[in-house]
Amino acid sequence: MTTSRKPVEVTPSRRAPRMEALATLPVFFQLAGKKVIVAGGTDAAAWKAELLGAAGAEVHVYSETLDPAMEKLLLTGSVSGSFVHHAKEWHAGDFEGMALAIADAETDKQAEAFFQAAKTAGVPVNVIDKPAFCVFQFGSIVNRSPIVVGISTNGAAPILGQAIRRRIETLLPLSLAGWAGLAGRVRNAVLDRLAPGSQRRRFWERFTEFAFSGREAPEDDRRVSDLVETVARAQPAGQGRVTLVGAGPGSAEYLTLKAVRALQGADVILFDDLVSDEVLELARREAKRMLVGKRGGRQSCSQEDINDMMVSLARSGKNVVRLKSGDPMVFGRAGEEIERLKDEGIPVSVVPGITSASAMAAELGVSLTHRDHAQSVRFVTGHSSKGELPETVDWSGLTDPATTTVFYMGARMAGRISARLIAEGKASNTPVVAMANISRSDEARWSGRLKDLEAGVQDLPAGTPILIGVGPVFGMLRQVQQAVPSELKMAGALT
Template structure:
C-alpha cells in the first residue's frame, strides 16, 4: 500500500480467464458424444497429439468421427462414458443432450480430478476452447470467456491475415537454433540483437527458410550481435482513412516500428493498430495551416535512423502520389539510410470504389490523370498542360484543389471542356463523416462552397461520374460508412 492509503497500480489488469497452453502429446483424453460438435473438438485434441478415446453412448458415430477413426487418429467405443477409465485421463470432454447428464459428467470429472469441458454448457466447464490461429509451433489462442464465440472467430480471421503461413517454418527453425545460439552468444544484448534480426527475416516475405538458411544465419550470429543496430525508414501509405483499407504489409510495418512519424490526416483508428511501445510523433502538413517544414521532417528521420531506430513515416493515401516521398527518399539515400516504400490506397481509388465508379470506363474515358490543384506557392499550377487535361475522353482527379476550384473550372472550360461535364467532389473519403457533392464543371465553385474547405477534398472531372446514381452512391464498404450525400438534380445530366 502506497503512502496515503492509495493502491499501487497493478502490473496486470484483471483477467476473465488465464490463457494456458496444455501439452497433450501421448496423454489419454476422454470424449463422450457422437455428434459433429464432439468430432470437431476431438479433431483438435488429436491434432495436439492426444490419445483420444470417444464413447458414443446410445447413438451412432457421425461421419466425421468415423473418418478420424479410419485414419487411426482416435479410438471409438460403444457405450457410455460411465464405463470409461478415468485414472490416467488428462482431459475430459462431452456433448450432453440434457442438463442432468452434463451435471453428472462434470461431477465425475471433478471427483477424478480431471479438467473437463461440456460443449455449449459453460457452467459445467473447468476450461474452455478458444479460437485458434495455427502456425505451430506458434499457436495463438483467443478467448471471449464464452460470451461471444463469433466475435472470437472474427478476431481470429483478423490475426490470420497478419501472420504469414511460412511463420510456422521460421518458428521451427528458431527452435532448432535455440541451444546453438545460447552457446555462442552471451545473454542480454547480443542474444536479443540476434533474435530481433531473426524475427525481421521471418516477416520479410511470404516464403519460409530455404535448405541452407540455418547454416547462414548461424555463421553471421556473432557478427550480428556485435554490429551496432542499423536504423531504417519505411514510408508507409495509410490509405484514405478507413483502417480496413490498410494493407497487410503496412500493418506489419506499424507493428514492428520503434518510432512513427505520422501526418495530420492519418486517422486515429489506424494509429491504434501500431505497436503499443512505438513512439508516435505528429509531423502534420496541412494546406493553409501551420505545418512542419519538410527539412525538419527529413532531419528527424535521419537522426532517428542513425540512432538505430526502425522509423515508419506514415503518410495519408499513397506515399508516391503527392506525398513528397521523392524528397524524403533522396535525403535518406544521400545519407546512406536504408529506405523502403509500402504503397497505400490513394483517395481517388477509394472514392471510385465507394461510388462503384470505373475511372476508365470504356464508354467514357481512355485514360485517367491525377493532378495537383495547387503549386508550391499555393496557387494554381502554371506548368500543367491544361489543354491535355481538358480532353473529354480523360478522367481527371484533382488533389488539394479545394481553394483553386473556381480557377480550375474556368481554365478547363476555356480550353474547351463542356460546362455540363459531370464532376464529383468528396471530403473525408472513406471515413464516417465523408461528404459528397455531384454537379457539373460550371458549378464546381458552388459545390466546393457547400462541401467546405476545412477537410481534405478531392474532386473528379469526367463523364464517368454521370454513371453514379443515387442508389449506388449510398453504397459503401461497411454499414454506416457514409453519413452525408448531395445528389445532383435529375436535370443536371
C-alpha cells in the same frame, strides 16, 4: 501562410487503452503426453477427441456405445496423441490425473453431474454446447502448427467465428507451418549472431517476408543462416533504417499486409495529421508515436525538421516508419525524404499505399478510365508550394474530354480551378465530384457541374482533406447510385 511547429510525441489521450475488456481469456494448453477424459461416443465427442489427440494428449474415451465417427477415430488413431477406449460410463475416480475433461451430455442433469465431478477433482471442464457447464470453451481453429490461431465469440455468434476463421485462412499460407518450424530451429543462431533490438528485428522482418511469400520453407537451415549473416552485414548493430509507408486514405482496411508488418516492426512512427487512429492501433504497442502533422494552411512541422528527426533516430539504431496518408509517392514529398536519407547513408525503403484517387473511385463505384468516356487519368496538385494555383501545370491539356483529372488538396483553390479550366475551354457543364474524408466514417461527397464546383465544395466539412474529380466518368455517378439495390443501400447505411 503556414507556421512551423516541432515534431511532438502524441499524448496518451490519442492512444487507445493498451487492452480493452475481454469477454474471455484466450489460453493455450500444452497437452503433449497428458491425460484427458472424454465422456460420450457421439460425433461431437469424436471431433473434440480428435482435437485433443492432435495436441498430443492421451485421450480416455468413456462410452458404452460409439457412433461411426468415434469408432473410426479410435480405429485409425491420432496424428500425435493416442486413444484409450473404456466401454463403460465414467465415474468420479476416473478424473484423477486428468488435465482436461470434456463430455457430450444429452440432458442438463447428466451435464451437471459431469461438471460437478470435474470441478471437485480440480479439472477444467467443458460440456459440449452447454455453456452453463463449461469453465473453458473451444474456439474456431486455424492450424499452421506450430502456429495455432484460436477464435472465440464467447458463444454469441459461432457462425461469425467460422467466417472469421475462413478470412484468416486466406491470409495465412499453408507453407507458413514450415517457416514457423524453421524459425524455432534457427532461433539460437539469431541470438548468437545478431545484436538485440533493430538487428534482430530486421532479420525477423525479412524472415517474415519470405514466410508470407507463398514459397515453401527451405529444408536446409544453412540458407537461413546465410540470411542471418546478410542482415548482420547490411544493418550493423547500432544503425537503424527508415521505411516510408502509405497509410491509405483513412480506413485501416485499405492498408496492405506489408504496411501492417512494417508498423509491427517499427521502433518509432512519425505520422501525419491525416493518419487515422485505427491505422495507428495496428502498430507495435511499444513503438513511440510522433505526430509530425502536415496540413495545408495550418501549423505544421517543417520538412527539414522531419528529415532531421528521421536521420537522428536512424543513426541511434531505431527502425523508423514514416507513415503518410495515401501513397508516399503521390504528392507525399517522399522524393525529398528519400534523397536526404540516401545522402546520409541511411537504408530507406518504400511500402506503397492506396492513393486517395483510387479509394475515391472505389467508394463511388466509378471507373476513372471507363473506356466509353476516358482514355487517360491525371493526378494534379491543387496548389503550388506558394499556396497559389500551380502555373507549371498544362491547363490546356487538362481540358481534353477523354481525360479524367483528379485534383489533390484542391479545396481552397476550387473556385480558381473551375474558372481556369473553363477559361481554357473545358465545358462548364462537365461532371465533377468532390469528396472529403474518403473511406472514413464521416465521409462526405458532393457532385454536380464544373461551373458550380466552388459552391459545392463549400458544402463539405471545412478543414478536411478534399479530393476533386473532373471528367465525363463522373456523369455515371447518378446512374450507378440509381442501380444499387435497396437492400445494398440499407447495408451501406449500416456501415
